[in-house]
């Protein structure tokens with residue numbers, strides 16, 4: 538499978554242009570430099586050929602939310618790119634809820650994990666990175682905006698101890714916070730909460746200045762509240778079939 542599909546490529550070019558202009562409009566409105574926002578293409582349910590096409594278009598930050606799917610796609614993407622010489626390898630961002638027993642696998646391919654929300658994950662990821670000879674793993678602490686643990690994320694009160702644990706781990710690099718706006722919440726209000734939590738976190742850890750927030754439906758509100766990483770799936774790749782589990 539060395540030929541990437543031209544029709545799909547044209548769709549992705551169009552969608553990428555539209556998302557990039559939404560981001561630059563949002564930055565302009567917020568008085569921010571567009572280079573301070575990293576676009577992560579969330580490719581869950583979409584094939585490695587899409588990842589390779591996006592990489593050819595210069596979009597090298599890719600997000601996945603399930604280890605099993607991601608691990609297979611990482612391998613397939615590497616095989617596709619081996620046949621496309623001038624293309625850089627993507628950086629994989631793990632953005633979904635992470636089970637402790639998957640830490641070893643995720644540490645094998647992820648550049649960053651955005652969903653760290655408990656100490657046992659910090660320990661498991663740290664141990665995994667120590668065992669694998671690799672660059673430090675970037676860590677975002679997921680904040681639960683509404684305190685509902687079902688959707689993942691730590692309570693605001695638990696963030697300081699988690700941050701200290703990540704900062705103390707040699708081969709983990711604390712980048713900042715991640716959040717998903719609760720389904721029934723006003724994203725503006727949700728991301729204002731995240732922005733405040735980020736400023737508290739930076740009081741203790743000045744380098745932890747990243748905010749991973751904003752998806753297809755609310756990236757403007759996230760950029761307005763300081764998002765440095767937006768995670769966009771649908772608006773780039775199209776509507777997904779429902780995912781279970």
Ligand SMILES: *Cc1c(COP(=O)(O)O)cnc(C)c1O
Nearest residue numbers: 579602632752753768769770771
């Ligand atoms: C799927 C997913 C996204 C992308 O969502 P869209 O609404 O399709 O842009 C972002 N973040 C996380 C954590 C996700 O699981």
